[in-house]
Amino acid sequence: MKKQFSLIIMISLFLVDSFSAQTKKGDVLIKNGTVITVTNGTRENADVLIRNGKISGIGQNLSAPSGVQVIDATGKYIMPGIIDAHSHIALDAVNEATQPVTAQVWTGDALNPLDVGIYRALAGGVTISHAMHGSANAIGGQNETIKHRWGTVKMDDIRMEGAPRTIKFALGENPTRVHGEGSGLLPRTRMGVEQVFRRSFSEAKEYMEAWDEYNNNKNKRGFKGMPPIYDLQKEVIADILRGEIIVHCHSYRADEILMLMEVFKDYGIEKLVFQHANEAFKVAPEIAEFGAMASVFADWWAYKFEVYYSTAYNAAILTQNGVNTSINSDSGELIRHLYHEAAKTQKYGNLTDHQALELITLNPAKQLGIDNRVGSLEVGKDGDVVIFENHPLSIYAIPQMTFVDGVKYFDIKEDRDDIRIYVDPLEEVDVMREMTEHEKCMSNTWEFLNE
Amino acid sequence: MKHIIFTVLLAVLAIASVQAQNPKAEYGAFALTNATLHTVTNGIIKNATVLIRDGKIEEISKQTSFQEDVKVIDCSGKHIFPGMIDGGTRLGLSEVGSVSLTQDYSEIGDVIPHMEALSAVNPNSALIPVTRVSGVTTVLAAPSGGLFPGKASLINLHGYTPKQMFAGFSTPVLNFPQSGKRGWWDERTEEEINKANKKTMEELDDIWQKVAQYHTIDSANAAGSTSVKLDYYPEMKALLPVYRQEVPLLVEVNKAKDIKKALEWVKEKNVRAIFTGVSEGFRVAEELAQAGIPVIVGPVLSTPSRDYDRFDRPYANPGLMKEAGVKVAIRTMETENVRNLPYNAGFAAAYGMSKEDALKAITIVPAELFDVADKLGSIEEGKQATLFVSTGHPFETATDVEHVFIDGWKIPMQSRHTELYEEFLQRSPGLKK
Structure with a gap:
């Protein structure tokens, strides 16, 4: 009996736990700072009130409801949490590099909430990142948009609930090196890359039509036939054709960017964001006309051949040509100072403060399809906020506190040594990291490369 | 009339073609x-x-x-x-990061101090104008690889031959034996790492003994007190100026434990050293200051070397060493983005170093360390x-x-x-x- 009782308690605890799997929501009043709303100008000596994880007021002399913590931000800058549209932090695996098409896999199955990179991103004011599959495959895996809710051991806690589905595509050197050169599989050239897409879309279309036909006829009298064989890979690609998934495509050269837009036009696919896109500036009018977006580095170039003929003015040229553009990291290092990366667009192309800050807030939010929730400080949006000492575009900018859903996950005054959640008991020897890691998105591909 | 138009057109074209030339x-x-x-x-x-x-x-x-x-x-x-002077780069030695045919900073061999980075500097690299228009005018082009990968050279970022670019300083690099893992991909056990480290230390000591002998014979030869002919031995010839303290030795060392060991080694061998990298210098700042060893630290814009380190350690590292009394220069260790040198110094300034000291760390301090403070x-x-x-x-x-x-x-x-x-x-x- 006793045993049964404790079993019942355990089950009910589990149920309670599952029902309350909702993440923490906070309440806070940040007072008297310079509030950079991004969508509604900058307001001096203003307050931001967050109730139950959502922004409930922006204005002057807001008063704190009882029990709500007040933070004095006098002389400081309050801006929306920074969003990184290209990252690989908090992932245990990045590339399923075994085939040129792996739409069925999902980085959301390999989330690692223990990655100290999450905390380090928070220390750089970044509240949301796009945990992407790598760039080894022409059609890679699906990605997960995560919120940096540091301190949990549950992978579900860091998912951004309700964020649209996205998938990784890749063009150029990476898929051709890994598959064509490395494994002798198509594609070996940019010609082959195009045909991988055309075949995948055509086959998914046939698959979709076969299911439609089956579903439309299966209840009809006298129907004879079998359902098509279920294929998860084709299901996912069919969802791309249906417009249910945003494609984020690793790309560099202008010609391959044009190629993908032509293919997408042929299959009626519209939701497209070019990632890295070092040569996007060369075809900025075409990208603008298509309505695609671009997520780029501030100044990386020459680390591989396909970025040799590129320029740090890329983001500025794209912006001035009307392309929605963001600055991303693809690096556990750059993600720590995306505000500084965005500031470089003032050196390379004289963007205004407003334009530069949009590159790391509202614009990446649009690229991830979450701009109705985050990317600016507006009443009703999520309480994702960062407080800066000094203007965020100054070299002396230092994030002081970072909030996700109104909960403070980083406070420079409470920062301490060793914030790890999990310590590897077998780790005895110190690991010294490599100095610069270009293209984190080529992780887990070494065994496929001929070098 | 047609003739005039044609002449005008020709003149316009001529001007246009003059403008199209590289300035x-x-x-x-x-x-x-x-x-x-x-x-x-x-x-x-x-x-x-x-x-x-x-x-x-x-x-x-x-x-x-x-x-x-x-x-x-x-x-x-x-x-x-x-x-601005960058105290450690690969500029001029690599054109495209992933194309090995364009990379000339790492030669075959573990003990090759006679390799001259200057000889491999490409004055026409597209990376050079990209760098110098940012105000970074002078960089140390450094080889990397084994124990003694060659000589680093200070170059000005203008000139059509390496000689025209040479800024008056060249010295060998020593990659001090590492006791840690080289990265997450390093799958050696602790025992294997220790064994490898011990072996490299022995190798280093052995080389230094040979340099000492080479010096003795060479000095005796110069004094005319012996007629022993020295064989062609470029490795020793390259290390001789270091042994005689005519030039400093650039000692690449990062881990706290290794820095301590390197401090002992340079003291024992009486080597005039500059430590480079020094990513964990903040852990041993007092010891570095006491030994009077200057450092070229960087990249500042990097992740902490250990998971359990505070997020701002790489940013704060130069300031913490300076505060302890160490002479600090800053480097990027970059190739195509050496232009970010002022931002590496800027982050050091944002996270604790004084603005003045951070500026000195990319101007007068490296000039002094490289014995060119009379010029730069x-x-x-x-x-x-x-x-x-x-x-x-x-x-x-x-x-x-x-x-x-x-x-x-x-x-x-x-x-x-x-x-x-x-x-x-x-x-x-x-x-x-």
């Missing part, structure tokens, strides 16, 4: 007037004029009118800084005219660099990046041809 650097006499002068060694002088002639800073004054042969550049509201690193009369004019402090990203002078040459403010910007900001034809 060349200009040499001569220049007066940079009414500037705020950041001398680095003698404070800030307002409304100052720098007169450049024969490649040198001839005079610092308040004068504003000059003879006709002097080109006057009004710098009202502008700032003048000495050219500050704005002083008689020094080489290697400097830049900017709209503000170079640490701030909004600052534009407007003029760059290297060794008295006025550098064209053009690079692949600016050229592509000009061509593509408003592409023609646009959508329709």
Whole structure:
């Protein structure tokens, strides 16, 4: 009996736990700072009130409801949490590099909430990142948009609930090196890359039509036939054709960017964001006309051949040509100072403060399809906020506190040594990291490369 | 009439083709007037004029009118800084990061101190103009690889031959034996790592013993007291100036444990050393200061070397060492983005180092460490005219660099990046041809 009782308690605890799997929501009043709303100008000596994880007021002399913590931000800058549209932090695996098409896999199955990179991103004011599959495959895996809710051991806690589905595509050197050169599989050239897409879309279309036909006829009298064989890979690609998934495509050269837009036009696919896109500036009018977006580095170039003929003015040229553009990291290092990366667009192309800050807030939010929730400080949006000492575009900018859903996950005054959640008991020897890691998105591909 | 139009057309085309040529650097006499002068060694002088002639800073004054042969550049509201010096890069030695055929910084062999980075510097690298228009005028081009990968050379970022670029300093690099894992991919056990480390230390000591012997014989030869002929032994010949303390040895060392060991080693061997990298210098800052070993630290813009370190350790590292009394220069260890040197120093300044010390760490301090402080690193009369004019402090990203002078040459403010910007900001034809 006793045993049964404790079993019942355990089950009910589990149920309670599952029902309350909702993440923490906070309440806070940040007072008297310079509030950079991004969508509604900058307001001096203003307050931001967050109730139950959502922004409930922006204005002057807001008063704190009882029990709500007040933070004095006098002389400081309050801006929306920074969003990184290209990252690989908090992932245990990045590339399923075994085939040129792996739409069925999902980085959301390999989330690692223990990655100290999450905390380090928070220390750089970044509240949301796009945990992407790598760039080894022409059609890679699906990605997960995560919120940096540091301190949990549950992978579900860091998912951004309700964020649209996205998938990784890749063009150029990476898929051709890994598959064509490395494994002798198509594609070996940019010609082959195009045909991988055309075949995948055509086959998914046939698959979709076969299911439609089956579903439309299966209840009809006298129907004879079998359902098509279920294929998860084709299901996912069919969802791309249906417009249910945003494609984020690793790309560099202008010609391959044009190629993908032509293919997408042929299959009626519209939701497209070019990632890295070092040569996007060369075809900025075409990208603008298509309505695609671009997520780029501030100044990386020459680390591989396909970025040799590129320029740090890329983001500025794209912006001035009307392309929605963001600055991303693809690096556990750059993600720590995306505000500084965005500031470089003032050196390379004289963007205004407003334009530069949009590159790391509202614009990446649009690229991830979450701009109705985050990317600016507006009443009703999520309480994702960062407080800066000094203007965020100054070299002396230092994030002081970072909030996700109104909960403070980083406070420079409470920062301490060793914030790890999990310590590897077998780790005895110190690991010294490599100095610069270009293209984190080529992780887990070494065994496929001929070098 | 047709004839006239044709002539005009020809003239227009001729002008256009002249403009299409790559601009060349200009040499001569220049007066940079009414500037705020950041001398680095003698404070800030307002409304100052720098007169450049024969490649040198001839005079610092308040004068504003000059003879006709002097080109006057009004710098009202502008700032003048000495050219920034990056104390560790691969610039000139690698063109495209992933294409090994373009990489010349790592030769075969573990003990090859006679490899000259300078010989492999490509003066026509597209990366060089991209770097110098940012005000970084001088870099140490360093080899990497085994224990003694070769000699690093200080180069000015202007010139058509490595000799023209050479800025007067060259010295061997030692990669001090590492006791840690090289990265997450390093799957060696602790035992294997320790064994490898011990072996490399023995190898290093063995080499130093040989240098000592080589020195003894070479000295005896020079004094005429022996006629023992030395065989061709370029490795020893390259290390001899280090042994004789004529040049410093660049010791790449990062981990705290290894830094301590390196301190013992240089003391025991009586080597004049500069430690480079030094990513965990903050852990042993007192020891470094006591030993009087200067450091070239960086990249500052990097992740902490250990998961359990505070997020800001790489940013704070230069300031913490400086505070302990260490002489600190800053490097990027970059290739194509050496232009981020002022931001590496800027982050050090944001996270604890004084702004002045951070600026010194990329100007006068590396000049002193490389024995070229009589020529570079500050704005002083008689020094080489290697400097830049900017709209503000170079640490701030909004600052534009407007003029760059290297060794008295006025550098064209053009690079692949600016050229592509000009061509593509408003592409023609646009959508329709």
